[in-house]
Amino acid sequence: xxxxxxxxxxxxxxxxxxxxxxxxxxxxxxxxxxxxxxxxxxxxxxxxxxxxxxxxxxxxxxxxxxxxxxxxxxxxxxxxxxxxxxxxxxxxxxxxxxxxxxxxxxxxxxxxxxxxxxxxxxxxxxxxxxxxxxxxxxxxxxxxxxxxxxxxxxxxxxxxxxxxxxxxxxxxxxxxxxxxxxxxxxxxxxxxxxxxxxxxxxxxxxxxxxxxxxxxxxxxxxxxxxxxxxxxxxxxxxxxxxxxxxxxxxxxxxxxxxxxxxxxxxxxxxxxxxxxxxxxxxxxxxxxxxxxxxxxxxxxxxxxxxxxxxxxxxxxxxxxxxxxxxxxxxxxxxxxxxxxxxxxxxxxxxxxxxxxxxxxxxxxxxxxxxxxxxxxxxxxxxxxxxxxxxxxxxxxxxxxxxxxxxxxxxxxxxxxxxxxxxxxxxxxxxxxxxxxxxxxxxxxxxxxxxxxxxxxxxxxxxxxxxxxxxxxxxxxxxxxxxxxxxxxxxxxxxxxxxxxxxxxxxxx
Amino acid sequence: xxxxxxxxxxxxxxxxxxxxxxxxxxxxxxxxxxxxxxxxxxxxxxxxxxxxxxxxxxxxxxxxxxxxxxxxxxxxxxxxxxxxxxxxxxx
Numbered sequence: 181x182x183x184x185x186x187x188x189x190x191x192x193x194x195x196x197x198x199x200x201x202x203x204x205x206x207x208x209x210x211x212x213x214x215x216x217x218x219x220x221x222x223x224x225x226x227x228x229x230x231x232x233x234x235x236x237x238x239x240x241x242x243x244x245x246x247x248x249x250x251x252x253x254x255x256x257x258x259x260x261x262x263x264x265x266x267x268x269x270x271x272x273x274x275x276x277x278x279x280x281x282x283x284x285x286x287x288x289x290x291x292x293x294x295x296x297x298x299x300x301x302x303x304x305x306x307x308x309x310x311x312x313x314x315x316x317x318x319x320x321x322x323x324x325x326x327x328x329x330x331x332x333x334x335x336x337x338x339x340x341x342x343x344x345x346x347x348x349x350x351x352x353x354x355x356x357x358x359x360x361x362x363x364x365x366x367x368x369x370x371x372x373x374x375x376x377x378x379x380x381x382x383x384x385x386x387x388x389x390x391x392x393x394x395x396x397x398x399x400x401x402x403x404x405x406x407x408x409x410x411x412x413x414x415x416x417x418x419x420x421x422x423x424x425x426x427x428x429x430x431x432x433x434x435x436x437x438x439x440x441x442x443x444x445x446x447x448x449x450x451x452x453x454x455x456x457x458x459x460x461x462x463x464x465x466x467x468x469x470x471x472x473x474x475x476x477x478x479x480x481x482x483x484x485x486x487x488x489x490x491x492x493x494x495x496x497x498x499x500x501x502x503x504x505x506x507x508x509x510x511x512x513x514x515x516x517x518x519x520x521x522x523x524x525x526x527x528x529x530x531x532x533x534x535x536x537x538x539x540x541x542x543x544x545x546x547x548x549x550x551x552x553x554x555x556x557x558x559x560x561x562x563x564x565x566x567x568x569x570x571x572x573x574x575x576x577x578x579x580x581x582x583x584x585x586x587x588x589x590x591x592x593x594x595x596x597x598x599x600x601x602x603x604x605x606x607x608x609x610x611x612x613x614x615x616x617x618x619x620x621x622x623x624x625x626x627x628x629x630x631x632x633x634x635x636x637x638x639x640x641x642x643x644x645x646x647x648x649x650x651x652x653x654x655x656x657x658x659x660x661x662x663x664x665x666x667x668x669x670x671x672x673x674x675x676x677x678x679x680x681x682x683x684x685x686x687x688x
Numbered sequence: 689x690x691x692x693x694x695x696x697x698x699x700x701x702x703x704x705x706x707x708x709x710x711x712x713x714x715x716x717x718x719x720x721x722x723x724x725x726x727x728x729x730x731x732x733x734x735x736x737x738x739x740x741x742x743x744x745x746x747x748x749x750x751x752x753x754x755x756x757x758x759x760x761x762x763x764x765x766x767x768x769x770x771x772x773x774x775x776x777x778x779x
Contacts (some may be wrong), residue, residue: 444757445767501746508753512764515754523754530746537739674770 198283203290204268205581208574210293211262212655215567217301218253219648221246226605226641229634232626243622244306245324251309252328255428256335257297259562262570263431264290264342267370269577270438271346274367275354280345289341296334303327308620310417313402313410317394329392336381336388343374343381365454369434372458373427376465380427384420387413411476418469426465426493429529429561430458432569433500436522439576440504443519444511445673449503457499464492471540475549483542490540497533501526516671517591521572524599528564535560535610550620553613560606563644568598571651578655579670584662590654597647604640608633703734 194202225247228237237243268286272279280286305328307316316325350371354363363371391413393399400406402413441448448454467489474483504526513519535557538544548554571594578586612633617624624630666672758764 445770447769505746505749505753508750508757510767511757512759512767512770513754513757514759523750527747527750530743534739534743537735541735 196287198279198287200268200272200280200283200286203280203283203286204265206290207261207265207268207293208581210290210297211258211265212574214253214257214261214297216648216652218250218258219645221250221253223641223645225250226638228622229624230638231634232624232631234623237622240622241306244308244620245304247620248305248308248328249300252300252332253297254562255309255424256332257293257300259428259566259570260335260339261290261293262574263370263373263428266366266431266435266570266573266577267342267346269581271349271367271370272353274364275350276358277349277353277355281348281353282345285341286345289338289345292334292338292341296331296338299327299331299334303331311391311413313391313394313413314404314408316391317403318405320395322395325395326392329388329395333385333388336385339377340381343377346370346374347378361452361455365437365448365451365458366431366434368455368458369430369437372462373430376423376427376430376462379466380420380423383416387416387420390416411473414473414476415470418472419466422469422472423465425558425561426461428566430461432525432566433529434458435569435573435576436504436525439518439522439572440507442673443514443516443522443671444508445514446507446511449506449509453499454503457496457503460496460499461493464489464496467492468540471545474542474545487540487542491537494533494537497529501530514671514673517586517588517595518572518576518671520592520595521568521575524595525565525568525572528560528568528599528602531607532557532560532564548613550618551613552609552617552619555619556606556609556613559609560602564602564606568602571598574655578658579665579667582659582662583665583667584658585665585670586658586662587654590650594647594651594654597643597650601640601643601647604643605637606640608636608640612637 194205197203224236225243228235228243237246268280303324303326305311305320305324307320307325307328311325311328350363350367351360354360390399390401394401394403394408400408402408402410404410437448437454468486470478470482470486471490474486478486504522535553539548539554539557575586575591578584612630613619615627615629615633617630617633624634755761756763
């Protein structure tokens with residue numbers, strides 16, 4: 181049984197523990213903290229864009245710094261660590277092993293996050309989370325830019341260490357009686373995403389080194405003045421970060437695979453198709469990176485190849501959605517908070533995917549390139565799908581982590597406000613992009629449609645902000661004073677259901 | 689089911705492959721670029737029609753499932769796994 185907060189222990193004992201649930205708890209707490217820090221910056225950005233001209237933020241560079249740190253924080257310090265939190269808790273239990281394969285390495289991977297985060301937040305770089313060259317080489321002020329590069333370097337190493345641990349734990353440490361096909365889908369999700377990390381991250385690690393040496397003036401890989409090519413950086417960056425989208429989304433789908441059968445009171449419709457779709461997504465994640473770069477003068481053939489490569493993700497994503505729908509069919513669905521987040525996540529995943537199909541098609545891509553359409557699209561993925569799946573799962577694991585139940589009403593209010601806010605912000609941003617508003621701008625002309633849609637988006641963001649405050653209050657209050665959970669059936673689903681928490685996994 | 693799959697395969701061959709062939713067959717001379725754009729838009733338009741149709745069907749199905757198979761629906765009955773008391777294995 182995994183109960184963290186019911187057995188009070190000195191904080192240092194958790195902090196310096198190498199046990200997978202302790203490390204998972206550390207990942208969980210830090211990722212929630214960074215969710216609020218990155219989210220606060222998002223609200224600041226939206227408040228600034230409520231009206232044209234400077235409102236709250238002094239100048240364009242400060243605005244750039246804020247959205248750089250916002251993006252970096254929420255991707256590298258919230259989404260990735262929150263997935264690691266779930267993986268740390270569940271993967272060893274699901275494969276029936278006492279811990280992660282390398283417990284000390286696991287703790288080291290977590291403890292690389294605080295210094296990485298400190299470098300990013302103390303530097304507050306201004307060149308976007310993409311570190312746009314040649315600006316990042318020639319003009320971006322140091323030491324902020326260098327601190328960002330070192331911070332990302334550290335976080336990249338942390339991700340690779342974590343990925344090695346997941347792969348070895350699942351493939352080499354699973355119980356001898358358990359075939360790879362019997363490994364639960366959530367663990368399969370971590371296996372797939374970890375393999376992507378191992379292939380993708382080293383490319384960006386190389387790009388960061390090249391960027392750093394370019395900044396130092398030693399080399400000119402991406403500096404046109406020294407014969408370099410910024411487009412080469414774009415290839416290296418997107419070769420890592422398009423697959424990275426799948427690194428984030430695959431664990432979120434894995435979490436939905438845990439929640440939906442439980443609350444539908446049925447087993448998953450087709451486990452093998454889920455595994456197949458994870459593997460397929462992992463492979464095709466590497467066939468689509470250059471669709472971010474259609475506007476850079478690629479040949480027609482290259483563009484066609486990457487268009488088809490991107491569309492190859494559609495069947496795999498469709499298999500997941502079909503699996504969820506077929507699982508719910510003929511079930512007896514209990515709409516508690518985790519299930520609501522999971523279903524909301526599926527609905528938004530589908531919408532985000534439809535936008536992705538449009539992005540992948542060259543003609544529309546040229547129309548929407550670098551507009552707010554793109555902002556709306558990827559936020560619908562990261563917030564609407566990945567964060568929804570993750571937050572739903574935080575509610576799901578809450579009774580097992582704390583031994584107490586969260587407040588159900590507050591959880592549902594949190595979901596409804598977040599869903600409404602997400603639709604208001606990100607659907608509106610799609611339309612705003614079609615109206616031609618460019619992304620990454622501090623000020624915009626007073627076009628009535630632009631103002632109206634920015635205001636709708638800002639109101640939506642504030643609604644999400646309010647919902648997140650409710651979430652925080654719920655987490656803090658319920659973990660201290662919530663009703664004690666019936667650990668054998670905290671959600672009152674009845675019947676005999678498999679819970680990974682029932683596996684014995686004693687601390688060591 | 690096999691017949692249905694066969695039908696989809698035939699339709700795919702009849703509709704999609706000739707369209708893609710046209711796109712690839714277009715020469716690379718600058719004057720031909722407009723033609724290719726038209727062909728791609730055409731392909732894109734068909735894809736989006738298909739995507740929105742599928743989207744409407746899937747979204748509608750999800751909403752209906754949530755309404756029909758909710759625990760509080762008057763016709764809700766225990767699932768066969770609840771009736772049998774069998775343990776549901778890991779997802």
